[in-house]
Amino acid sequence: MTLLRGIHASLLASVITASAHAADPDKKEIGFGATAGPYVDQIRYGIKPLLEKEGCKVAIVEFTDYVQPNLALADGALDANAFQHETYLKKFLDDHKLPLSQLVKVPTAPIGIYSHKSKSLADVKDGATVSLPNDVTSQASAILQLQ
Structure with a gap:
């Protein structure tokens, strides 16, 4: 299971780096938002070290609600976020008329x-x-x- 998590973290880091560099090839800092708990831990301990090995500085913004991360992403204050399941994302995007898209699925903590x-x-x-x-x-x- 640890190997699978490592592979997934590596894949996510690559996707985030490629997306951020596609928007701005000179970009060296990636703003990543997540909610407190397992999502921010995935970023802090799994994704951030991989991105830093690729030469990126990672700024983690920790949120305590499920509204602000998508709004911050849509406003450009973040480059990526991780905290929601696909059903929530689809409803949020429809309700708020936002042009965000899912890049990759991350493991979701069990309820x-x-x-x-x-x-x-x-x-x-x-x-x-x-x-x-x-x-x-x-x-x-x-x-x-x-x-």
């Missing part, structure tokens, strides 16, 4: 149920309060997980 109070599902009492994602596509997945 899970997390708690600071309960050690297992058996500890969760009827009527417990839970939070769900506020975008329609991720919220539907979360509701299915809870069922």
